[in-house]
Amino acid sequence: MDDIKAYIAEHRERFIQELIELLKIPSISADSAFSQDIYNAAEAIKKGLSEAGCDHVEICETKGYPIIYGEKIIDPELPTVLVYGHYDVQPPDPLELWETPPFEPTIRTNELHPQGAIFARGASDDKGQVYMHVKALEFMVSKNLLPCNVKFMIEGEEEVGSESLSDFVQENHEKLANDIILISDTGMIANDIPSITTGLRGLSYVEVEVTGPNRDLHSGLYGGAVANPINILAKMIASLHDENNHITIPGFYDKVVELTDEERTAMAKAPFDLEAYKNALDIESVYGEETYSTNERNSIRPTLDVNGIWGGYTGEGAKTVIPSKAFAKISMRLVPDQDWHEITDLFSKHFAQIAPPGVRVKVNPHHGGESYVTPIDSIGYQAASKAYETTFGKVPVPKRNGGSIPIVALFEKELGSKSILMGFGLDSNAIHSPNEHFGIWNFLKGIETIPYFYKFYTEMS
Ligand code: BES
Ligand code: MN
Ligand code: MN
Numbered sequence: 117m118d119d120i121k122a123y124i125a126e127h128r129e130r131f132i133q134e135l136i137e138l139l140k141i142p143s144i145s146a147d148s149a150f151s152q153d154i155y156n157a158a159e160a161i162k163k164g165l166s167e168a169g170c171d172h173v174e175i176c177e178t179k180g181y182p183i184i185y186g187e188k189i190i191d192p193e194l195p196t197v198l199v200y201g202h203y204d205v206q207p208p209d210p211l212e213l214w215e216t217p218p219f220e221p222t223i224r225t226n227e228l229h230p231q232g233a234i235f236a237r238g239a240s241d242d243k244g245q246v247y248m249h250v251k252a253l254e255f256m257v258s259k260n261l262l263p264c265n266v267k268f269m270i271e272g273e274e275e276v277g278s279e280s281l282s283d284f285v286q287e288n289h290e291k292l293a294n295d296i297i298l299i300s301d302t303g304m305i306a307n308d309i310p311s312i313t314t315g316l317r318g319l320s321y322v323e324v325e326v327t328g329p330n331r332d333l334h335s336g337l338y339g340g341a342v343a344n345p346i347n348i349l350a351k352m353i354a355s356l357h358d359e360n361n362h363i364t365i366p367g368f369y370d371k372v373v374e375l376t377d378e379e380r381t382a383m384a385k386a387p388f389d390l391e392a393y394k395n396a397l398d399i400e401s402v403y404g405e406e407t408y409s410t411n412e413r414n415s416i417r418p419t420l421d422v423n424g425i426w427g428g429y430t431g432e433g434a435k436t437v438i439p440s441k442a443f444a445k446i447s448m449r450l451v452p453d454q455d456w457h458e459i460t461d462l463f464s465k466h467f468a469q470i471a472p473p474g475v476r477v478k479v480n481p482h483h484g485g486e487s488y489v490t491p492i493d494s495i496g497y498q499a500a501s502k503a504y505e506t507t508f509g510k511v512p513v514p515k516r517n518g519g520s521i522p523i524v525a526l527f528e529k530e531l532g533s534k535s536i537l538m539g540f541g542l543d544s545n546a547i548h549s550p551n552e553h554f555g556i557w558n559f560l561k562g563i564e565t566i567p568y569f570y571k572f573y574t575e576m577s
Pocket of ligand 3: 241275548
């Protein structure tokens with residue numbers, strides 16, 4: 117495996133150029149106007165996997181966007197690693213905040229990325245990280261160093277809830293049979309503080325609608341005499357947190373697993389610079405649930421956040437109106453052992469219950485998923501840890517993350533395998549935001565580290 121450094125040095129420019137080509141495809145799963153681009157991205161992934169050395173690659177159609185499945189089986193007796201990732205990306209808007217267009221990848225350097233970073237939607241989430249696995253495979257196959265079997269499953273609906281993938285997994289237990297799932301769709305603490313994600317939060321996403329009068333009304337003629345759905349919705353949302361920033365939905369915390377003092381102490385040892393955190397976000401103070409640290413608030417504690425709120429008149433100038441309706445999109449991040457269906461129910465019941473007379477409310481559940489925790493004493497984790505230690509020269513810190521990859525819990529339930537989250541991005545990569553980027557150093561470090569995971573995992577199995 118030690119040839120990997122030389123191999124990367126030799127092929128560096130080509131690796132970067134290939135990733136840039138992939139990033140030019142606007143594979144936005146949320147917007148059907150881009151569906152052709154999704155298919156183009158799927159073809160590009162298929163081609164990449166074939167050229168890297170998979171023996172068999174297919175585009176599996178689903179009722180939604182296709183899943184690319186690839187494999188190289190060298191010996192059925194050896195362990196099998198299943199690599200999961202996604203080729204769809206988030207919508208890039210607001211476009212005007214991008215320094216260079218989201219689908220015209222551009223390399224720029226900055227303080228954190230003296231070697232340069234590729235700026236493009238999907239650079240870090242998740243095309244750049246998927247492509248590290250493709251290039252790591254290319255290296256192992258071309259040098260005859262692949263120590264075990266490998267399967268790839270790259271989907272196109274992660275950013276919209278992985279609905280087709282969940283059917284695919286349920287219907288293809290045998291095809292997807294594996295010993296460990298390897299995923300690069302998260303981040304690490306810093307380039308000099310490698311970390312492995314040991315937990316993901318679950319999610320319940322709902323949309324609410326509050327209806328007052330049957331039409332928009334003159335706010336002078338009717339104002340004060342009928343319920344204004346926006347005023348009411350604002351009040352209802354405000355009531356969902358108490359003065360300590362605890363969520364007030366009855367039963368919301370019933371199944372939350374509290375960490376022991378030892379676990380919290382261990383967690384607090386992970387390097388964290390509060391001043392740098394605040395500076396990076398231009399905020400004077402952090403904010404959140406009483407008695408928990410920032411790192412706890414954004415990883416081991418559940419949350420409730422409004423993602424969008426609208427209604428009434430928002431055009432230019434003033435229009436005196438009491439709107440008939442108000443809307444909001446609300447996400448709840450969940451932790452073990454909260455069940456997302458149950459939380460969605462609790463939310464819906466509570467929301468209907470706190471509505472005052474004079475309005476009607478509707479709650480439309482969207483997608484969701486369960487949280488996930490990786491045990492650090494598993495061989496999968498140990499192999500990953502040794503791989504980072506080899507290439508970073510430091511033992512990685514285990515760290516629970518606040519984001520969600522809902523399909524990971526389903527993998528465990530359906531396929532019986534654990535997932536190892538070897539992410540090489542940084543929180544500052546601006547995933548889902550304007551100016552998303554991925555450090556070239558991170559991209560290449562991922563390619564360097566992944567083959568060692570295969571080696572150590574196979575040796576330890
Ligand atoms: N890759 C992210 C999740 C992530 C990023 C986890 C960084 C941990 C660290 C993934 O693509 C994502 O955006 N997930 C969504 C949920 C999904 C159901 C849309 C999320 O977390 O909001
Ligand atoms: Mn992702
Ligand atoms: Mn994402």
